[in-house]
Amino acid sequence: MMTNRRTFLIACSSGVVTLALTVPVLSQSGASSAAPPTALIEDLVAGNRILAMEGVLDGMGHISVRHPSRTDRFFLARSMAPELVTAADILEYDLEGQPIDARDRTSYLERFIHSEIYRARPDIRAIVHCHTPSLIPFAASDVPLRAMYHMAAFVAEGVPVWDIRKAGGVTDLLVRDAKLGRALAQGLGQKPAALMRGHGAVVVAGSIPNVVGRSIYLDVNARAQSQAIALGGKITYVEADEAKLRMGDTNEYSRAWDLWKRKVAR
Template sequence: MTAVAGTRDGSDVPQEQSADGSTDQRRELAKANHVLVDQGILDGFGHVSVRSDEDPTTFLLARNLAPGLVQPQDVQVLTLDGDTDDPRKPYLERHIHAQIYRARPDVRAVVHSHSPAVIPFGVSSVPLRPILHMAGFLAPRVPVFEARDTMGAGSDLLVSSAESGVALAEALGDAAVVLMRGHGSTTVGGSLPEVVYRAIYTEVNARVQVEAERLGACTYLTDEEAAATVATNTPQIGRAWQYWQDRAV
């Protein structure tokens, strides 16, 4: 059955509940995977996780599987060291999630994606900046993680160790999104609906920014405008979340 529960990001979002009334995070995480595939943020690669409601020192993440195929039974429980008792193969880049959760107690959900419009901003001198009101969370900055600084000149760019996960979390700092040069991006949020919203609108903003800059000088959101849009939009995330779920069968 479905109930409306107030989330930590301040929005009212319909959440799946199990028979005993507890939030079924595995089912919601599977839906988040499907939404992100439907919206073109994930494809055969990338992943999304959520901090456990039962034990905040653990998080839920699917086993090593294409996101569009993830079902509730595919979800594993991992520690902040990236370890799991589940014998099935975990994602190589689980340390992205583990070390961000360790460094940021405020983060409840994480998305790592390779969405195409975002990648150019991680390899060029042009910063990704909020240009539309749905992406105010990009202010005041979107940092770029340089893998060479931690993993050397010959790495595969994957954040597949605790050390590289720590470095990524440090690059993220207190931002909502960190770009990963030549790789993709990682987005954080206060709930699964919020992080899905942010991952989608990071990609939308990147596309719009490229198109706008072709026309000439752009007017971006000020930090004050960005903060105001976040305050207005956050309580509305549940509306989009329900629509996206209905689309993603």
């Protein structure tokens, strides 16, 4: 059974390669990077579908990854529901938030979230922007999100709340330009995630598996914290010194990633 599933996954990988070559999303334009990183694009497609499967993203929200060799570029799907993304839908962007070879494909309005965080945080290689319902109460109240358990230890580093009104006055709450993207990147600072008042959140990490894992467990953590608050007693959170030991694992979600990826390949 395992062998069959593995074969299926490999078949899927081959399909992605074929698609990337027959639909020259990344390789047609001379301005595009020379070598399309197929495995990375495959993981980005999987990341889109996993986050939809886990309820972190619905029809909205997005995930991106920095180009592995051109650090001033990143990959992000065209404007569409994450669950439907394929390799042919992935566009390459510069740090101005401009697509390199868009042709007739439209871009997410909020791509400046990604471009400006990649510009501000050289350590970051993957970003998720989500509107996950469990996070909205914490983005709207002065109750800080705190780490409830080891799977969300990164929360102990602090999750600031960014208010778009301070940067842009009265807006429709969307990060529509580079100026707002820059303000959000400043609000995030060196933290692993930031909540966006009246909107959602942004989550960052050094890899696709980790940003997907953090996004999923940020959601689980928020639900657990709301439940603990509802119980009404004293809550004992994971403390920073405990979390630091857990954060030493740079592949914190690798085992779960293998499982999630297989689920969306079925």
